[in-house]
Amino acid sequence: MAVIEKVVPVIFRHVSQNIEILVFRHPIAGIQIVKGTVEANEKLEDAAIRELYEESGISSTNIHSYLGLHSLFESGPNWHVFVCYTTEILKDNWTHFCNDDGGLKFQFFWHPLAQEPTDEWHQLFKELLEFIKSRY
Template identity: 45%
Template structure:
């Protein structure tokens, strides 16, 4: 049985992360929003929950800082995930936005001014070697949680 996280300790040590998940449906399936960091490969939008900040607010702040998206809203809590990386715990939150372009660039306000290239990654495709292992595992978790949420919706109809 998993132990209950010490949220205050995780926040204090900057190990509690919010990961806003933005998806779109296409004829080929579900895509998730990701970005290419110029120094660290392909990643999901993610950031540290600051002391006194609600995880939903962190998710929306990170979308604005890392992707330039200011019109998002959190629509579903997907998962709390022990990342097995630097003792971090990630909180996945499904977010809804206006229609977004196929790809775009954004100067990140919280990453020393790096330019991020944002684009859609099909969930049916395996991540390549440009992805850090923790993001590959995070993507698998997101895929599983979305599948579970869809099954739950279908069974309730």
């Protein structure tokens, strides 16, 4: 059985002396970081760029670097984390309509990397944030 591969395209920004990471509020499942499934015969980098576009609407994206592989469970999917950058000027917050699960509105905003996640964060993404912080 093939292992399911996931990609996590991460965008950072520098504000004053702080580094912030792009996150979103899922209407049902708490605060998350963009993540998605790699399609058949799709390169990981292409999947990361596609998922970022589908979930956030950010279209002019490139891969900066590969942060590493985050494994949640021994038998679970592999999460490949990529640092991405865009030439778009991103707002402090915005809402994007994503077609996932019949259509959902994701509310995007920036989370200071040094700040601990709140209880509103989905547990899997709290763990992912710690992984990202340890590698960045």
